[in-house]
Amino acid sequence: MSMFLRFAAAAAGVVIASSAWAQAFPTKPVTIVVPFTAGGPTDLVARGLAQGMAKPLGQSVIVENTAGAGGTIAATRVKNAAPDGYTLLVHHIGMSTAPALYRKLAYNPLTDFEMVAMVVDTPMTLIARSDFPARDVNEFVAYVKANKAKLNLAHAGIGSASHLCGLLFQSTIQTEVTTIPFKGTADALNALLAKQVDFLCDQSTNTTQHINAGTVKAYGVTSKARLPTLPNLPTLDEAGLKGFHVGVWNGVYAPKGTPKAVVDKLVAAIQQSMKEPDFRKRMADLGSTVYAPEQSTPAALAAQLKSEIDRWGPVIRAAGVYAD
Numbered sequence: 051m052s053m054f055l056r057f058a059a060a061a062a063g064v065v066i067a068s069s070a071w072a073q074a075f076p077t078k079p080v081t082i083v084v085p086f087t088a089g090g091p092t093d094l095v096a097r098g099l100a101q102g103m104a105k106p107l108g109q110s111v112i113v114e115n116t117a118g119a120g121g122t123i124a125a126t127r128v129k130n131a132a133p134d135g136y137t138l139l140v141h142h143i144g145m146s147t148a149p150a151l152y153r154k155l156a157y158n159p160l161t162d163f164e165m166v167a168m169v170v171d172t173p174m175t176l177i178a179r180s181d182f183p184a185r186d187v188n189e190f191v192a193y194v195k196a197n198k199a200k201l202n203l204a205h206a207g208i209g210s211a212s213h214l215c216g217l218l219f220q221s222t223i224q225t226e227v228t229t230i231p232f233k234g235t236a237d238a239l240n241a242l243l244a245k246q247v248d249f250l251c252d253q254s255t256n257t258t259q260h261i262n263a264g265t266v267k268a269y270g271v272t273s274k275a276r277l278p279t280l281p282n283l284p285t286l287d288e289a290g291l292k293g294f295h296v297g298v299w300n301g302v303y304a305p306k307g308t309p310k311a312v313v314d315k316l317v318a319a320i321q322q323s324m325k326e327p328d329f330r331k332r333m334a335d336l337g338s339t340v341y342a343p344e345q346s347t348p349a350a351l352a353a354q355l356k357s358e359i360d361r362w363g364p365v366i367r368a369a370g371v372y373a374d
């Protein structure tokens with residue numbers, strides 16, 4: 051056999067072996083990496099998905115929290131993982147804000163990952179400690195402006211959604227306050243409940259129960275319309291902060307080079323999980339919208355990521371905020 055034929059035969063063997071391997075996927079548990087601490091909004095989405103994916107995949111799906119640096123540590127971990135479908139990332143809008151926020155980012159969100167699926171969209175709520183003096187958004191803004199030197203805004207790290215919302219708030223009212231980074235909403239919210247910080251802007255999934263219980267004060271929601279789950283809470287736009295809209299969308303990513311046959315299986319399992327009535331109801335009760343499963347495709351995630359990078363890059367660069 052000529053050298054060329056031997057090489058071609060070997061290459062064909064590799065292709066057949068790898069496609070057989072992809073067909074057999076998964077033969078062991080799949081891990082979903084969450085870039086924030088357990089108990090927060092991203093964790094909630096990932097655990098809900100993981101539960102519903104286990105049956106269609108025929109394997110357990112484990113959630114691991116790799117928190118820190120606004121989600122960039124987890125994204126770097128998944129970028130560097132083997133591209134075999136066993137390590138996935140559930141991230142949020144931070145995937146699109148990190149390129150503008152981080153001078154040195156270890157990954158390119160658009161080119162270092164395989165897009166897998168879009169999952170949910172959740173609005174944010176502007177909340178403060180329960181004894182915060184202001185009664186509505188106008189009083190809140192006036193109080194923040196008058197007391198900026200002594201107020202602390204909590205967030206889940208540079209590049210987190212709460213950080214983005216906090217940046218927008220500060221630039222909208224043209225007032226800067228001290229910001230305190232945590233490794234996730236669970237920690238930031240605990241600090242707010244303990245009155246160690248003054249205010250926070252975070253997803254309704256984790257703030258709704260505290261707003262209803264009166265353990266925090268709520269001033270507004272970042273959606274375009276009021277939430278059916280919090281009908282008395284005005285949108286920030288209607289309350290006077292014109293155009294203040296942020297939706298925290300979650301997507302699932304795999305390392306670049308994960309075979310298409312494997313991605314297809316993951317997409318099918320995620321879509322199946324998104325159909326689970328329990329998951330849909332739990333998310334809706336907390337103010338989230340679960341995407342229609344058939345729209346939850348790699349192409350939809352790629353388009354969303356690209357348009358959000360284009361949307362937030364200029365806003366962040368104008369605010370002049372960077373992390374090294």
Ligand code: ASP
Nearest residue numbers: 086090092210211212235
């Ligand atoms: N909601 C958080 C954020 O502000 C992160 C988390 O899910 O804990 O990005």
